[in-house]
Amino acid sequence: MKPVGYVGALITAALVASASAQKVELPIKIGVALAQTSNTALLGQEQVIGARFAEKYLNARGGINGTPFKLVFQDAAGDENSAINAFQNLINKEKVVGIVGPTLSQQAFAADPIAERARVPVLGPSNTAKGIPQIGDYIARVSAPVAVVAPNAIRQALKLDPKIKKAAVLYAQNDAFSVSETGTFQETAKAQGLTLATVQKFQTTDTDFTTQVTAVLNSDVDLVIISGLAADGGNLVKQLRQLGYKGLIIGGNGLNTSNVFPVCQKFCDGVIIAQAYSPAQPSAANQVFVKDYRAQYKKDPPQFAAQAYAGVQVMVEALKAIDRKKKLSTWDLDDLRVALNKQILVGKYNTPLGPISFDKEGEVNQRDFYVAQIRMKDAKTGSFVYLK
Amino acid sequence: MEFSQLVQNTMNGLAIGSVYAIFALGYTLVFSILGIINFAHGAVFTLGAYFTYTLVVGQFENNGLLKGINLFPDGSPFSGSALSFGLATLIGAVLAGLVAVLIERLAFRPMRARGADPLLALVSSLGVALVLVNLIQLLVGAEIYNFPSNAYGEVKPALAFQIGDKTVVIRTVQIIIFLVSLVMLAILGYVIGRTKIGKALRAVAENPGTASLLGISVDRFILITFFLSGFLGGLAGTLVGTAFGVAGPYFGVTYGLKGLAVIVLGGLGSIPGAVLGGLVIGLAEAFVPADYSAYKDAVAFALLFVILLVRPQGLLGKAVIQKV
Numbered sequence: 117m118k119p120v121g122y123v124g125a126l127i128t129a130a131l132v133a134s135a136s137a138q139k140v141e142l143p144i145k146i147g148v149a150l151a152q153t154s155n156t157a158l159l160g161q162e163q164v165i166g167a168r169f170a171e172k173y174l175n176a177r178g179g180i181n182g183t184p185f186k187l188v189f190q191d192a193a194g195d196e197n198s199a200i201n202a203f204q205n206l207i208n209k210e211k212v213v214g215i216v217g218p219t220l221s222q223q224a225f226a227a228d229p230i231a232e233r234a235r236v237p238v239l240g241p242s243n244t245a246k247g248i249p250q251i252g253d254y255i256a257r258v259s260a261p262v263a264v265v266a267p268n269a270i271r272q273a274l275k276l277d278p279k280i281k282k283a284a285v286l287y288a289q290n291d292a293f294s295v296s297e298t299g300t301f302q303e304t305a306k307a308q309g310l311t312l313a314t315v316q317k318f319q320t321t322d323t324d325f326t327t328q329v330t331a332v333l334n335s336d337v338d339l340v341i342i343s344g345l346a347a348d349g350g351n352l353v354k355q356l357r358q359l360g361y362k363g364l365i366i367g368g369n370g371l372n373t374s375n376v377f378p379v380c381q382k383f384c385d386g387v388i389i390a391q392a393y394s395p396a397q398p399s400a401a402n403q404v405f406v407k408d409y410r411a412q413y414k415k416d417p418p419q420f421a422a423q424a425y426a427g428v429q430v431m432v433e434a435l436k437a438i439d440r441k442k443k444l445s446t447w448d449l450d451d452l453r454v455a456l457n458k459q460i461l462v463g464k465y466n467t468p469l470g471p472i473s474f475d476k477e478g479e480v481n482q483r484d485f486y487v488a489q490i491r492m493k494d495a496k497t498g499s500f501v502y503l504k
Numbered sequence: 505m506e507f508s509q510l511v512q513n514t515m516n517g518l519a520i521g522s523v524y525a526i527f528a529l530g531y532t533l534v535f536s537i538l539g540i541i542n543f544a545h546g547a548v549f550t551l552g553a554y555f556t557y558t559l560v561v562g563q564f565e566n567n568g569l570l571k572g573i574n575l576f577p578d579g580s581p582f583s584g585s586a587l588s589f590g591l592a593t594l595i596g597a598v599l600a601g602l603v604a605v606l607i608e609r610l611a612f613r614p615m616r617a618r619g620a621d622p623l624l625a626l627v628s629s630l631g632v633a634l635v636l637v638n639l640i641q642l643l644v645g646a647e648i649y650n651f652p653s654n655a656y657g658e659v660k661p662a663l664a665f666q667i668g669d670k671t672v673v674i675r676t677v678q679i680i681i682f683l684v685s686l687v688m689l690a691i692l693g694y695v696i697g698r699t700k701i702g703k704a705l706r707a708v709a710e711n712p713g714t715a716s717l718l719g720i721s722v723d724r725f726i727l728i729t730f731f732l733s734g735f736l737g738g739l740a741g742t743l744v745g746t747a748f749g750v751a752g753p754y755f756g757v758t759y760g761l762k763g764l765a766v767i768v769l770g771g772l773g774s775i776p777g778a779v780l781g782g783l784v785i786g787l788a789e790a791f792v793p794a795d796y797s798a799y800k801d802a803v804a805f806a807l808l809f810v811i812l813l814v815r816p817q818g819l820l821g822k823a824v825i826q827k828v
Contacts, residue, residue: 154752157646289798317798321758323748326516326675331794334509334670347648351749354650359673360664379648379749495652 138449140213144185146431147206149192149199149217149227150241150424156194158346158375159420160219163241164189166421167216169409170428180435180444187428192218192227194320199223203230211449213435214238214456216427221245221293228255235450237457241427242420244369245296249478254457256478258426258469260392262297262369265485267304269366269390272487272503273339274308276388277364280339282313284332286352287343288370289317294343297368301341313337320348325355333361343368350379357383364388372419377490377498385492393419393469394486394502401429402468416499417468426467434459508670513790519678519747521786522685527740527759528766528778529692530604530733536709536773537729540622543629544607545737546760547636548600550753552738553745554640556596557649559587568644589651593742600738601731607632608730613723633760640753649750677747684743688736689779695732696775705729709773758801765808771821780819 148167151160171187179185188210190202199218206212207230214237218227224243231238232252240248240257244265248257274280283305287298298315305312313335316328329352332340340356340363342349349371356365357380367376367389377384395406395416405425409417417425435444437459444452464473470484488500505513527549534542564570587595611632615625663674696702707715708725716722741756762785767773770781788807789800811819 153641153646154754157752158648314794316794317796319798319801321751322798323744323751323755324520325748326520326678327513327790327792327794327797327800330509330512330516330673333673347749347751350648351650351751354749355675358675360671375647379650381650381652 138211140444140447140449140452141211142183142445144180144183144435144444145188145210145212146185146428147190147203147210147212147215147217148187148424148428149190149202149206149215151194151219152189152191154194154198156219156345158379159242159370159373160192160194162373162375162418162420163219163424165413166241166417166424167428169405169412169421170425170432173405173408174429174432180432181439183439183444185432185435188212192223194220194223196223196226199227200230203227207231207234207236212236213449213452214431214460216241216424216431218243220291221248221296222291224248224255225251225292228252231255234453235457236453237431237460239427239430239460241424242369243293245293246299247296249475253478256460256474256480258430258467258472258480259423260480260482260485262293263300264482265390265392266297266300266368267390268485268487269388270301270304270308270310270341272390273364273366273388276503277338280364281311282335282337283310283339283341284313284335284337285315285341285343286328286332287315287317287368288320288345288348290319290321291345291370294320294345294368294370297343297370298341301343301366301368305339305341310339318344318348318352320345322348323351325352326359328352329355329359329361332356333359338363339366340364341366341368343370345370346373346376347379350376350384353387354380354383366390369419374415374418374498374500377492378496381495382492384490384498387490388503389488389490389500391419391486391488391500392482393422394484394488396486396502397468397470397484399466399468399470401466402470405468422468426465426469426472429467430460430463430465430472431456433465434463437463506668506670508667508672511667512672514787515672515674515678517787517790518783519674519681519786520789521783522682522689523740523743523782524759524762524766524786525779525782526685526688526736526743528763528770528782529689529775530735530737530740531763531767532770532773532775532778533705533729533733533736535767536775537705537726538612538616538622538625540612540625541629541764542604542607542612542730542733543626543760544604544611544633544636545733545763546756547633547640548604548607548734548737548756549741549744549759550640550750550756551603551636552596552600552734552741553750553755554644554649554741555599555738556589556592556742557651557745557750558644559592559595560589560651562587564644565647565649568642570643571645589746593739596742597735597739600741601733601735603636604730604734604737605727607734608727612730613726637753637757644753646752648752649745651746651749675747681743681747684739688739692732692736693775701725701728762801762804765805767818769808769811769818771818774818774820774822777818777820784819
């Protein structure tokens with residue numbers, strides 16, 4: 117071997133040795149890549165509150181067996197590039213042990229493979245589209261898939277008005293989650309004997325829905341089912357009502373946030389939304405969460421906050437279990453990431469969502485689901501009233 | 505297509521097309537004077553909507569740095585009294601005009617003074633646009649803002665009438681948009697065509713050097729042009745915001761691109777062209793079948809592409825003749 121070859125081999129060996137010898141830093145860093153800006157920030161900001169709440173609450177109760185942990189936030193905004201950048205920064209620069217995020221399924225399909233290749237466990241807090249856990253071995257989610265949650269809304273609408281026969285379906289075609297959700301809605305509607313009078317598309321960036329609303333009115337339907345995000349979906353609800361649509365409206369998970377209230381204002385009233393979380397969930401974990409959340413924010417915690425809280429909680433509890441076997445400070449970072457992923461999947465967790473666990477692919481097993489109807493108090497404030 | 509649908513689509517198209525027209529006029533005015541596109545016009549559009557919203561509501565909301573600041577605090581002469589929608593719209597548009605003036609001073613005049621290539625001024629305006637959008641995000645947050653539903657009075661939410669067995673529905677705000685746009689176009693037409701200011705503006709647009717020799721302060725009239733441009737952009741922002749909500753700091757980006765399509769379609773620098781272009785694109789979008797309405801932006805730009813192939817100077821633009 118030439119001298120240059122020896123030097124190259126030595127440098128490579130040194131780099132490999134230094135990389136593999138990288139110890140875990142304390143406090144333990146958990147990455148949080150959520151939408152703090154863009155249209156998606158309406159959802160992401162609730163998640164940030166939930167994650168911060170978990171950080172404060174769990175650290176105050178001893179963190180990871182007495183060792184505090186620290187959340188490192190990166191803005192994943194509402195697009196794929198921002199999510200990819202956030203993931204890369206968290207993995208390579210911040211050296212986090214795992215990531216809670218991103219906000220949208222659309223972003224997860226782009227960013228999760230980065231974590232998968234780096235063998236960093238990811239917990240999706242609101243990625244409910246079909247196929248998310250199947251992205252890879254290191255990808256799991258605490259958000260129940262839309263296929264499980266969404267059908268409850270249609271069943272509830274038929275309970276409220278058994279005469280419903282014709283439905284209009286509208287969805288944001290540029291959002292993977294909405295496309296996935298509308299598939300479930302459409303299948304369920306047909307299975308329940310409803311006729312889909314019209315199926316229309318829009319973009320999450322749209323503001324003018326006159327064309328779609330006009331078509332809905334001319335279809336003479338008695339149920340409208342919307343899959344979109346809070347900004348566009350809320351605006352669509354507002355324009356439907358302003359133009360005179362009087363029937364029931366079902367909103368998908370993207371509208372499942374109190375941030376939709378100032379968007380559709382008084383026109384939000386009556387919108388039905390299926391949910392994977394209820395403040396009324398009776399578990400002790402949830403009741404503590406709700407009590408503290410109410411004390412701080414003077415309102416009930418929304419689903420997105422609860423799911424982000426659960427994401428952080430699962431990471432922390434899995435780390436606790438690992439720490440009990442071998443102190444976290446003695447682990448190499450890469451090894452800890454692998455062990456954390458394994459531990460997340462085998463654990464059982466009592467979260468504000470109720471008891472949850474994961475199957476071997478990373479899909480959440482959740483027991484309780486809910487359907488709520490929006491009741492507006494005034495132009496900007498309202499609440500989700502849970503239906504039986 | 506049924507007749508009722510034809511009427512409905514025409515109404516929808518005229519309403520949105522008229523906003524495109526007054527927004528695009530702002531582009532056209534600056535282009536006709538300086539020969540460059542002001543890419544910050546979309547950001548001014550956004551600002552106009554935010555200005556009006558804040559004046560109507562009386563305070564800053566959501567998650568920006570200005571959150572919670574009350575414009576009319578207790579003890580002030582206007583305590584607790586948010587402005588009426590009409591007055592707030594007017595002040596909002598004036599403020600947007602002043603921002604446009606500031607943009608001219610910061611992004612365009614220094615370039616002009618140095619005799620820089622127009623391309624540099626264009627890039628400079630693009631930079632200003634990005635700064636403004638990010639500043640909005642920092643100050644007032646990323647959330648959508650919706651005007652209170654009674655912002656422009658407790659009027660009936662929509663007009664509805666039957667054609668055959670179908671109902672044609674027109675939102676009140678669509679009528680307001682259309683009427684305000686018509687009034688603005690008439691006023692602008694009068695100012696440009698009949699007043700001394702308009703004559704001076706046209707002289708500067710025709711030949712700044714000669715206009716200067718005639719005693720016209722070119723810099724002053726460029727500022728006036730920017731003010732008018734910003735006023736129209738801000739007004740368009742308010743009108744769209746009223747109809748559909750102010751969709752965050754990036755609200756003006758799509759409209760900025762569409763405004764470009766409108767002026768290129770109508771003919772660069774042509775005021776009647778901007779109006780015609782706005783209405784054509786508005787109507788083209790409105791006639792995209794409902795099942796494909798998610799593609800209406802693509803349809804608008806495809807139309808632009810086709811027309812440019814047939815008539816490169818735009819609908820009402822003049823072909824450039826080079827003498828050799």
